Amino acid sequence: MEKLVDILKKLDRRWIFLLIFLSCIIPFWFPTLFKQEFSTSKETQRVYDIIEGLDEGDAVFIDWAFNPTLQAELLPMAEQTIKQCFDNKLRVFIYYPDLTAISLGENLVANIVKEEKYSKMEKGVDYIHLGYLPISIDMMIFSMYSDFKSTFGKEGKIFKGIKTFNDIKYMMSFAGSAHPEYYLLLQRRFGFRMGAGVTAVTGPDFIPYLQTGQLDGMLFGLKGAAEYENLRLKNLDVSEEQYKKEKKLNQKANAGMASLTLSHLIMFAFIGIGNFIYFYERKYKKSN
Amino acid sequence: MKKEIPILIGFFATIGWYLEFFFAGTFFENWKMFFTTGFRSVAIVGLLVGVVNVLRVNYSRIKYNNDRWFSVYQMSIIFLMVILASLRGVSPGTPFDAMYTFGFIPLDATVFSLLAFYVASASYRSFKIKSIESAFLLVAAILIMLSKMPLGEAMWSKIPAIGEWIMDGPTSAGKRAILFGAYLGGLTMMIRIAFGLEKSHLSD
Numbered sequence: 447m448e449k450l451v452d453i454l455k456k457l458d459r460r461w462i463f464l465l466i467f468l469s470c471i472i473p474f475w476f477p478t479l480f481k482q483e484f485s486t487s488k489e490t491q492r493v494y495d496i497i498e499g500l501d502e503g504d505a506v507f508i509d510w511a512f513n514p515t516l517q518a519e520l521l522p523m524a525e526q527t528i529k530q531c532f533d534n535k536l537r538v539f540i541y542y543p544d545l546t547a548i549s550l551g552e553n554l555v556a557n558i559v560k561e562e563k564y565s566k567m568e569k570g571v572d573y574i575h576l577g578y579l580p581i582s583i584d585m586m587i588f589s590m591y592s593d594f595k596s597t598f599g600k601e602g603k604i605f606k607g608i609k610t611f612n613d614i615k616y617m618m619s620f621a622g623s624a625h626p627e628y629y630l631l632l633q634r635r636f637g638f639r640m641g642a643g644v645t646a647v648t649g650p651d652f653i654p655y656l657q658t659g660q661l662d663g664m665l666f667g668l669k670g671a672a673e674y675e676n677l678r679l680k681n682l683d684v685s686e687e688q689y690k691k692e693k694k695l696n697q698k699a700n701a702g703m704a705s706l707t708l709s710h711l712i713m714f715a716f717i718g719i720g721n722f723i724y725f726y727e728r729k730y731k732k733s734n
Numbered sequence: 735m736k737k738e739i740p741i742l743i744g745f746f747a748t749i750g751w752y753l754e755f756f757f758a759g760t761f762f763e764n765w766k767m768f769f770t771t772g773f774r775s776v777a778i779v780g781l782l783v784g785v786v787n788v789l790r791v792n793y794s795r796i797k798y799n800n801d802r803w804f805s806v807y808q809m810s811i812i813f814l815m816v817i818l819a820s821l822r823g824v825s826p827g828t829p830f831d832a833m834y835t836f837g838f839i840p841l842d843a844t845v846f847s848l849l850a851f852y853v854a855s856a857s858y859r860s861f862k863i864k865s866i867e868s869a870f871l872l873v874a875a876i877l878i879m880l881s882k883m884p885l886g887e888a889m890w891s892k893i894p895a896i897g898e899w900i901m902d903g904p905t906s907a908g909k910r911a912i913l914f915g916a917y918l919g920g921l922t923m924m925i926r927i928a929f930g931l932e933k934s935h936l937s938d
Contacts, residue, residue, distance in 0.1 A: 459855040466854045481888040487898070514839040515846035546842070549824065549834040556826040580777035581770065589770040635755055646882055653906045654913065669882050707883045709850065714876065716858035721872075724862045 451726050454719055462716060469712045473704035480707045482700065489656060490673040492663030493641045496616060497527070498681075502535040504615040505608055509629070511621035513546040516645055520620050522671040522699035523643040525554055526678055527618055528573070529696070532564050533678075537604050538573040539614070541586075543625065545578050561695060570602030583628035587611065591636060611638060616662075622648055630660050643670070668706055671699035741930035748928035788812070874900055 473479050497506070508527065512520045531538045540555070542548045552575055559567045567573060576598040579586055589597040590611035607613060617638060619626040622645040629640055639662055642652055646667025655661040665674055675696050682692055747769075795805040818830040825831065863869045880886030881897020926932035 457858075459858075462855045462858055463851045466851050470850070480885050482884055484884040484887045485894060487894070514842040517839070517843060518847075546838070549826075549831055550839070552824075553826050553831070553835065579774070580781060581773045585770045585773050592770075650901055650905050651909060653901050654910050657902065657906060667882060669884075703884055707885045709854075710879050710883055711885070713854050713857055714879075716854060717861050717872070717876075720858045720860075721862055724864075 447726070448730070451723055455723055465712050466709055469708040470705050473708050474701065477701060477704050479704045482703060484669070484673070486673045486677055487666065487670065489664040489666060490670050490677065493527075493618070493643075493665055494530070494663075494674065494677045496639075496641065496662055497530050497536070498534065500534060500536055500615050503537065505537045505539060505613060506531050507611075507614045507617040508538060508540045509543065509617060509619040509621070509626075510540055510547050510551045511543045511619060511623070511625040512550075513544055514550055516622040517550065518702060519645045519668045519671060519699075520622065520643055521550070521554065522668075523665045523674060524551070524620050525558065525698065526671070526674045526696065527620075527643070528555065528558060529564070530678060532558070532567055532572065535572075536615075539576055539604070540573065541576040541598075542578045543583065548575070548578060551575060571604055574600060574602055574604050576600060583625075584632055587629070587632050587636065611636070614638065616640070618643060620644075624648070624651060626652065626661075627655075630655055633660055641665075668699055668702055672703050675699050737933065737936060740936050741933075745928050745930070748924060874904075 500506070506527075508524065510524065528538055528540075540551055542551060555573060555575070558564050569575075577600070579598070581589075586597065592610065594608050594610050594613070595601075595605045617629070617640045619629055619640060620643040626640070626642045626644070629638075633640065640660075641663040642661055643665035644652060644667075646669070649664070649666040649670075652661060652664055656664055665671060675698070679689070679693055679696060682689060684692065792805040792809050796802050796809075815830060815833055818828070818833065822828045822830065861872060861875075863872055877893070878897050878900060880889070881894045886893040886897070923932060927935065
């Protein structure tokens, strides 16, 4: 036993890296490795219901505050939100508070409109990229409440009837940091409705805001994104053939769930082994 | 006067923004836009200063043979992206976008994904039950992780509810306490800046 403990204690961390790497990669070839059914959290359901409840032509503001580092978790969320908005014929305004995020968002929307279902969506009419502003969020909010269009200096039919941020019916902030808090700080002052899509790491920071009702709903990590994908698919009113097609196109977060599960199991195993070594050594030292 | 004038500006701006919350209306409309435009101008000048700084730092590195080839490579990429963006734009399908998609995205995502490997290695070495508190932490962490993956729910249907309770109860309570302390600290700092007691932002 002592020999085994000694081997485990001196285990090169490259073995851990290799196992984590394999646990992330292998499930992509075997997506049905684990049971993939899971319930929908109430936060995800709320985001879905709110967007579903908006009227045709209503405006939704998307705050795209993430760059490629967080795309695994946040890109599927943003994709499903934009698609749901398009399904409900809502106008989508996408703002990028991070310069390196602009192309990521533009590429995503360009890929969405390539899909047959959304091929009629027009830039400047159904959606618009508002770009980046070199000012802080609080300044931008004050500016949007004075004049929405001139804040961004953009033109298009999409701005019809939108004078100030008051005319935006809902906003979603996607971020992997405390960024949505900048909006929440001024929410009390202006009273706009908002939801958030955040990474699993930053999610707990926003629970108090959900409890106070400042956040209407929240998509929480990869599981939140997968729940959202499933919700949209479940509520699609299409033929079986079309459903299969849609499922293939809207499974990015679900595809990562098996990988997430296996890598966590590997981590549990290592935590267990680490604790076993610790207790074994403590006992051995005490007896000596 | 070098110190007094910025302190006075800080004092009036702080009081103004503070009062705006209580007396929102037309009186403050133009004043707010003045500040918004002002901030935008300052940020653009700041961007220019940043560009000049990048050029100066890399020029001296190239000249004095200090990481020369790294700087040459870095500057070439920057100039190439600026030239391509100026000539063909930045929309999807352009050469700039190709550099972003096939260069920046994989590199940026790779750097961040390395975190998973280090977290796994660190948890193996240091996530140990050394006390009652660390035992609570470990159990809570495992329950939360299980609640965030499908396997947890498949193992026991109550796992998501337990995870939710930990988040809504103990985690949220701790977070609220931290937030409350941080915002009180922020308020104190605001008062100190407004009355000129804090001068670190003036390089004092």
